Amino acid sequence: MKRLFAISFVVIALLAVSVYRAKEGAQASEIKIQKLEQQIAAAKEELRVLKAEEAHLSRPERIGPLAAEKLGMGPVRPEQLKGEAALQATLAESASDDAAALVEGQDAAE
Amino acid sequence: MRLSNSFLHSLNLDGAGDRWAALRAIMVAGVIALMFGVVTWRASVVAMGGTHEASVAEKSVHVAAQRSDIVDRNGELLATSLTIDSLAAAPQEIWDAREVAEGLATVFEDLDVDQLIARLEDPNRKFVWIRRKVSPRQRQAVYDLGLEGLRFEKEVQRIYTGGALAGHLIGFTNVDSQGIAGLELAHQDRLAAGGKPLKLTIDTGVQFALEDELKFAAEAFHVKGAAGVVIEAKTGAVRAIASWPAIDPNRPGDMTGDQRLNRAMGAVFELGSVFKPLTVAAALDAGVLRPSETFNVAQNIQIGAVTVRDRHPISSIASVTDIIVHSSNVGTVKIEQLLGLRQHKEFLDRVGLLSRPQVVYPGAAAPILPVEWDELTGATISYGHGLAVSPLALAAAYTAFANDGEMVRPRFVEPEPEDEIARTRVVSAPTARLITDMMRRTVTDGTGTRADVYGYEVGGKTGTAEKPGPDGYDPHRNICSFVSLFPTSRPEYVVLIVLDEPEALEGEGKTAALNAAPLTGRLIARIAPMLDVAPVLEKRRSTSDNSSGVRAVSDKRAL
Numbered sequence: 001m002k003r004l005f006a007i008s009f010v011v012i013a014l015l016a017v018s019v020y021r022a023k024e025g026a027q028a029s030e031i032k033i034q035k036l037e038q039q040i041a042a043a044k045e046e047l048r049v050l051k052a053e054e055a056h057l058s059r060p061e062r063i064g065p066l067a068a069e070k071l072g073m074g075p076v077r078p079e080q081l082k083g084e085a086a087l088q089a090t091l092a093e094s095a096s097d098d099a100a101a102l103v104e105g106q107d108a109a110e
Numbered sequence: 111m112r113l114s115n116s117f118l119h120s121l122n123l124d125g126a127g128d129r130w131a132a133l134r135a136i137m138v139a140g141v142i143a144l145m146f147g148v149v150t151w152r153a154s155v156v157a158m159g160g161t162h163e164a165s166v167a168e169k170s171v172h173v174a175a176q177r178s179d180i181v182d183r184n185g186e187l188l189a190t191s192l193t194i195d196s197l198a199a200a201p202q203e204i205w206d207a208r209e210v211a212e213g214l215a216t217v218f219e220d221l222d223v224d225q226l227i228a229r230l231e232d233p234n235r236k237f238v239w240i241r242r243k244v245s246p247r248q249r250q251a252v253y254d255l256g257l258e259g260l261r262f263e264k265e266v267q268r269i270y271t272g273g274a275l276a277g278h279l280i281g282f283t284n285v286d287s288q289g290i291a292g293l294e295l296a297h298q299d300r301l302a303a304g305g306k307p308l309k310l311t312i313d314t315g316v317q318f319a320l321e322d323e324l325k326f327a328a329e330a331f332h333v334k335g336a337a338g339v340v341i342e343a344k345t346g347a348v349r350a351i352a353s354w355p356a357i358d359p360n361r362p363g364d365m366t367g368d369q370r371l372n373r374a375m376g377a378v379f380e381l382g383s384v385f386k387p388l389t390v391a392a393a394l395d396a397g398v399l400r401p402s403e404t405f406n407v408a409q410n411i412q413i414g415a416v417t418v419r420d421r422h423p424i425s426s427i428a429s430v431t432d433i434i435v436h437s438s439n440v441g442t443v444k445i446e447q448l449l450g451l452r453q454h455k456e457f458l459d460r461v462g463l464l465s466r467p468q469v470v471y472p473g474a475a476a477p478i479l480p481v482e483w484d485e486l487t488g489a490t491i492s493y494g495h496g497l498a499v500s501p502l503a504l505a506a507a508y509t510a511f512a513n514d515g516e517m518v519r520p521r522f523v524e525p526e527p528e529d530e531i532a533r534t535r536v537v538s539a540p541t542a543r544l545i546t547d548m549m550r551r552t553v554t555d556g557t558g559t560r561a562d563v564y565g566y567e568v569g570g571k572t573g574t575a576e577k578p579g580p581d582g583y584d585p586h587r588n589i590c591s592f593v594s595l596f597p598t599s600r601p602e603y604v605v606l607i608v609l610d611e612p613e614a615l616e617g618e619g620k621t622a623a624l625n626a627a628p629l630t631g632r633l634i635a636r637i638a639p640m641l642d643v644a645p646v647l648e649k650r651r652s653t654s655d656n657s658s659g660v661r662a663v664s665d666k667r668a669l
Contacts, residue, residue, distance in 0.1 A: 013141070049192055052192060055186060
């Protein structure tokens with residue numbers, strides 16, 4: 001009986017400790033989750049700030065003059081735009097010019 | 111005690127009583143020690159790590175930061191919400207309100223110390239806002255003061271990343287992130303609910319080009335105000351809409367009353383001869399006018415006390431196309447007389463010019479209608495006087511000509527895939543094409559030559575209207591407008607420019623042909639490539655003296 005009492009006492013004590021540890025573990029996990037959520041929220045907020053900065057820095061009012069000044073760029077002129085058919089014709093014309101130049105070169109070599 | 115002894119006896123511990131007692135003592139001591147250990151450890155954790163509860167500020171950030179972003183049609187960010195600190199106080203935690211108030215006044219120089227003391231000493235207050243949205247530097251300065259009872263609350267600040275870009279359209283929020291103007295107000299519930307960004311039809315590049323041109327017009331022609339609209343004819347998507355002077359929604363407190371006026375939607379004007387194609391279209395569609403018909407427009411017309419005359423009289427006989435191309439008031443009135451007042455009014459109603467524009471935008475202005483509809487008002491409205499409409503309403507009416515007779519409702523938010531684009535037929539397709547051809551002729555041979563842009567077949571109509579004043583129409587104050595479609599062989603966009611009281615360039619007049627038309631040409635040259643409009647590379651026409659104005663204006667900007 002004495003042994004039974006001792007074992008019961010130990011088991012109860014172990015259970016109490018286990019429950020306490022489980023509760024502590026859950027709280028620790030909760031804290032960890034909260035910290036992670038805070039980190040995610042902070043990272044998202046930082047991302048929002050960076051996106052806002054990117055949008056502010058890339059606004060046309062700023063980029064336009066920079067592109068014109070540093071790169072010499074300007075609005076596209078209609079002559080600079082060609083459709084697919086016109087592009088094919090241009091490529092074919094370019095290829096025939098290259099072939100003609102090659103023939104001329106061979107004639108000159110002979 | 112008797113029960114206790116019998117209990118011990120039953121356990122048969124008599125023989126080993128001392129040993130058991132020692133064991134029990136150790137166990138009890140162990141348990142107590144364990145409990146003390148736990149209490150000590152928890153106390154240490156609480157002392158060093160704080161509680162697990164999220165602070166009020168953290169909670170409020172989580173809720174408030176949900177307001178949706180606003181983006182343009184390409185996903186470019188236009189408005190977003192960022193968290194920022196605001197300074198508050200708990201009066202019950204403050205012993206010396208004067209010390210706190212005077213300390214804070216060293217950081218916030220404009221702080222009213224006496225008023226703050228009164229608020230902090232008010233026994234009924236448990237919470238006092240001291241300063242909303244403080245800068246990081248101010249926050250650090252307040253921390254350095256080490257005053258009691260103060261705390262920083264996280265709040266949301268609405269940021270407009272483009273500054274003044276599309277300021278009138280987007281609008282702004284109040285300090286509590288509630289939309290109070292523009293689309294921020296129109297879509298308050300949708301934005302406040304959070305979720306995916308609100309995608310506008312606006313194209314940032316086109317919007318900037320429009321605003322830039324209006325700003326240029328303001329400098330070149332010293333206008334009192336200006337407005338512009340670019341609408342995609344097939345869908346009604348407004349790619350750009352602007353009013354000058356512009357507003358910066360980041361600084362709503364800095365706006366003047368004149369700046370707040372959205373001249374593109376919230377104001378109405380008598381727009382002048384840009385109404386003539388509408389009159390002709392109504393007459394053609396009603397079957398009272400044949401395209402080949404001619405009119406003698408050499409003589410002025412007298413209607414009651416009003417004499418209708420042409421600014422640039424045509425010698426004698428004019429075709430319907432001539433009346434549009436050379437903007438004949440006399441010819442237009444004659445056509446209106448064929449049409450009749452009832453059919454004229456019905457047509458204007460059909461194209462939405464007699465009612466408030468059907469757009470999701472707060473403050474879209476209703477037209478100012480004539481008090482009485484009679485022969486005179488019908489005649490003057492035929493050439494754009496006597497009926498005041500918003501620029502957006504007129505541009506929307508012109509989508510019918512660009513869209514084979516079907517008018518579309520302007521929209522500022524990109525449609526969902528399942529949304530249908532509602533089109534309303536207001537004129538027949540042949541009528542729409544005839545009007546489009548006449549508008550092209552106006553640009554190639556008439557009053558709109560300075561709007562021509564090589565490759566984009568611009569069609570348009572000028573409108574120069576005297577502004578009404580207390581003593582009648584004032585010949586010195588004009589509203590100049592130019593409405594256009596491009597490219598006319600397959601119209602894709604409607605563009606309208608309106609200038610309020612432009613002044614003349616040196617040696618020139620101040621009609622729409624000389625200001626709004628060239629401005630429209632410059633704008634179309636800039637935006638057509640952005641809008642993926644394929645150029646029509648027709649044989650380049652020789653540059654006439656009339657079109658030199660475009661170059662002259664362009665040269666000033668070194669474009």
